[in-house]
Amino acid sequence: xxxxxxxxxxxGLAVLEAFGTATPRLTISDAAQAAGLSRAAARRCLTTLAExxxxxxxxxxxxxxxxxxxxxxAYTESAALPQLAxxxxxxxxxxxxxSVSLAVRDENDxxxxxxxxxxxxxxxxxxxxxxxxxxxxxxxxxLLGALSESELADYLAAAPFPARTxxxxxxxxxxxxxxxxxxxxxxxxxxxxxxxxLLSIAVPVRDPAGQVVAAISISASSSxxxxxxxxxxxxxxxxxxxxxLGRQL
Amino acid sequence: xxxxxxxxxxxGLAVLEAFGTATPRLTISDAAQAAGLSRAAARRCLTTLAExxxxxxxxxxxxxxxxxxxxxxAYTESAALPQLAxxxxxxxxxxxxxSVSLAVRDENDxxxxxxxxxxxxxxxxxxxxxxxxxxxxxxxxxLLGALSESELADYLAAAPFPARTxxxxxxxxxxxxxxxxxxxxxxxxxxxxxxxxLLSIAVPVRDPAGQVVAAISISASSSxxxxxxxxxxxxxxxxxxxxxLGRQL
Numbered sequence: 400x401x402x403x404x405x406x407x408x409x410x411g412l413a414v415l416e417a418f419g420t421a422t423p424r425l426t427i428s429d430a431a432q433a434a435g436l437s438r439a440a441a442r443r444c445l446t447t448l449a450e451x452x453x454x455x456x457x458x459x460x461x462x463x464x465x466x467x468x469x470x471x472x473a474y475t476e477s478a479a480l481p482q483l484a485x486x487x488x489x490x491x492x493x494x495x496x497x498s499v500s501l502a503v504r505d506e507n508d509x510x511x512x513x514x515x516x517x518x519x520x521x522x523x524x525x526x527x528x529x530x531x532x533x534x535x536x537x538x539x540x541x542l543l544g545a546l547s548e549s550e551l552a553d554y555l556a557a558a559p560f561p562a563r564t565x566x567x568x569x570x571x572x573x574x575x576x577x578x579x580x581x582x583x584x585x586x587x588x589x590x591x592x593x594x595x596x597l598l599s600i601a602v603p604v605r606d607p608a609g610q611v612v613a614a615i616s617i618s619a620s621s622s623x624x625x626x627x628x629x630x631x632x633x634x635x636x637x638x639x640x641x642x643x644l645g646r647q648l
Numbered sequence: 649x650x651x652x653x654x655x656x657x658x659x660g661l662a663v664l665e666a667f668g669t670a671t672p673r674l675t676i677s678d679a680a681q682a683a684g685l686s687r688a689a690a691r692r693c694l695t696t697l698a699e700x701x702x703x704x705x706x707x708x709x710x711x712x713x714x715x716x717x718x719x720x721x722a723y724t725e726s727a728a729l730p731q732l733a734x735x736x737x738x739x740x741x742x743x744x745x746x747s748v749s750l751a752v753r754d755e756n757d758x759x760x761x762x763x764x765x766x767x768x769x770x771x772x773x774x775x776x777x778x779x780x781x782x783x784x785x786x787x788x789x790x791l792l793g794a795l796s797e798s799e800l801a802d803y804l805a806a807a808p809f810p811a812r813t814x815x816x817x818x819x820x821x822x823x824x825x826x827x828x829x830x831x832x833x834x835x836x837x838x839x840x841x842x843x844x845x846l847l848s849i850a851v852p853v854r855d856p857a858g859q860v861v862a863a864i865s866i867s868a869s870s871s872x873x874x875x876x877x878x879x880x881x882x883x884x885x886x887x888x889x890x891x892x893l894g895r896q897l
Contacts, residue, residue: 405656405660405692405693405695405696406656407654407655407656407657408656408657408659408660408661408693408696408697409696409699409700410657411654411657411660411661412657412660412700412702412719415718415719415722416718416719416722418722418723418726419721419722419725419726422726423725423726423727424726443654444654444657446654447654447657447658448657450658451658451661452755453661462726462727463722463723463726463727464723464754465723465727465752465754465759465761466754466759467719467720467722467723468720468723468724468759468760468761468776468777469664469665469754469759469777469779470661470664470665470716470719470720470777471716471717471719471720471721471776471777472668472720472775472776472777472778472779473664473665473667473668473712473716474667474712474713474714474716474717475717475775475776475777476668476672476775476777476778477667477668477671477672477673477711477712478672478711478712478714485765488765489765489766503714505714505715505718506701510714510715510717510718511717512714512717515765516734516737516738516764516765517738526721526724526725527717527720527721527724527776528717528718528719528720528721528724528725529721529725530718530721
């Protein structure tokens with residue numbers, strides 16, 4: 400089975416990744432389109448995933464079961480970074496009274512790997528496992544700063560980037576400038592670049608060698624915070640904990 | 649490729665599930681043993697998973713990458729239960745000042761699908777995606793109560809269950825009694841049944857039809873809380889939020 404069998408593994412994982420916030424339920428056609436597979440391949444994947452309990456089928460739609468969490472636990476339960484970050488995220492949350500998250504780069508996205516939840520009803524929907532495009536997020540501006548010049552150039556070559564709001568930086572120059580500013584300031588502020596009414600702030604976590612390995616971030620409604628509050632009041636607390644976390648790595 | 653290809657998918661997922669708290673890094677032999685595969689099959693799975701970015705290889709050990717979180721996000725980002733539960737878990741946490749979790753049944757385990765993190769340093773390691781055997785957990789005693797008589801009998805037929813501590817219920821009778829008591833009281837208390845020094849409390853979340861669909865739980869060090877505090881002070885707050893959550897389902 401060697402090669403073909405393992406092609407099935409890659410296809411099945413692509414189908415599982417196709418489920419998400421905007422697509423909690425998928426038909427065979429939906430899954431084929433989202434994962435770039437033929438209908439026949441998507442059907443085989445979904446049927447197998449249903450047999451082993453990763454998805455359920457209601458006659459038309461497939462949906463992921465809680466069992467998919469077993470896969471993510473492989474990382475959140477064992478990797479050092481999210482484990483070490485948790486007390487810091489909780490401590491920041493208790494000072495700020497907003498949800499606090501930790502993100503790493505996963506290809507062209509910020510991927511959230513830990514989170515300390517606040518109590519606000521109006522709250523960002525960023526959960527562990529959520530992804531946001533690097534160019535449109537404050538975490539992304541921090542994480543892009545970890546790339547070498549040639550890696551960054553490769554990333555920027557994909558510009559223009561789709562506008563998420565009128566304030567999204569969509570050109571290579573605009574994104575590069577934000578990455579440069581974030582590197583110089585040690586902080587990135589996202590002012591409605593991802594979504595109208597959403598402010599975010601991110602600071603880098605550096606390992607003992609000085610390399611940026613993650614970003615700590617807070618997103619909040621612009622009706623609750625201002626850019627100035629983020630910059631003056633919230634940033635020092637985040638930077639202190641980011642530095643402590645970095646020393647633990 | 650049909651059948652064999654999809655066998656590869658099942659095997660690859662079994663390998664990914666083999667990573668966890670106790671086994672953050674695996675050799676090919678480790679993975680083969682944990683997933684019940686031949687060495688050759690485990691090697692093919694791990695090589696493919698490394699190619700598509702789900703694991704890294706340091707020359708000897710394979711480790712999961714953050715990318716595995718994309719799979720779990722399929723559930724946490726889209727399913728109604730964890731989404732609706734979050735504000736309730738956070739509200740309980742703020743009253744109690746302990747981490748609060750939501751669990752559902754996944755085969756013979758309690759599987760934690762949402763969590764609101766406290767700030768304590770000495771904290772249970774139960775994260776989203778973590779699993780605990782039903783017979784040895786307060787959540788399990790609640791969730792076993794959702795089974796039909798014949799389903800429960802099937803589960804109990806696997807007794808005796810491995811003792812986790814001297815207080816673990818290991819016989820069918822002992823587990824059945826705890827399930828019965830939890831059903832009558834509307835609460836389960838785990839008094840060092842899973843781990844010495846660990847107390848836990850769980851209450852059921854019932855859907856509008858009255859069916860138990862999940863358990864809300866708190867685990868804490870016995871140096872911080874007593875069984876009486878859990879039962880008298882913590883339980884009413886948990887039951888109130890469990891009832892509110894149930895009405896939202």
